[in-house]
Amino acid sequence: MTKKFLYYLTLPLVILFIVSCEGSVYREWSVENSSSQQIHVEAVASNSDTIFESLTPGEKTILAVTTEDRGNPDPEMAYDVFSYLKITNDSGRIYQLDWTENENWDIYIDQTSINPDKFDQTYNLIVEDGDFN
DSSP, X not given: OHHHHHHHHHHHHHHHHHHHTXXXXXXXXXXEEOSSSOEEEEEEETTSOEEEEEEOTTOEEEXXXXXXXXXXXXXXXXXXXXXXXXXXXXXXXXXXXXXXXXGGSXXXXXXXXXXXXXXXXXXXXXXXXXXXX
């Protein structure tokens, strides 16, 4: 009886320990207005949230936060987070860079813990005057 009791008591604790050792990833997606005009951001996140933001020159805002329950250092693709993203300025000009390409985002990856692996990742889309048609 005692062995069976210990088995049922320790098994959930072992499972909890193993699951907690998986690590995690916190990803923050933002847009920064480095242009000389106010910009307007329309986006649809993959969780179906619709985002409308207006940013004055020099302003930055967080569009979305995503998380992952394992310590994955690989960058997430922008098209996995947003199904739609449109940026216009006060002159009505449209942002021309391909926001779906991660090379157009400034990406910073910081490993905050080794065991379990935990990462903080920030993705910042910097919008400048020359990015509009």
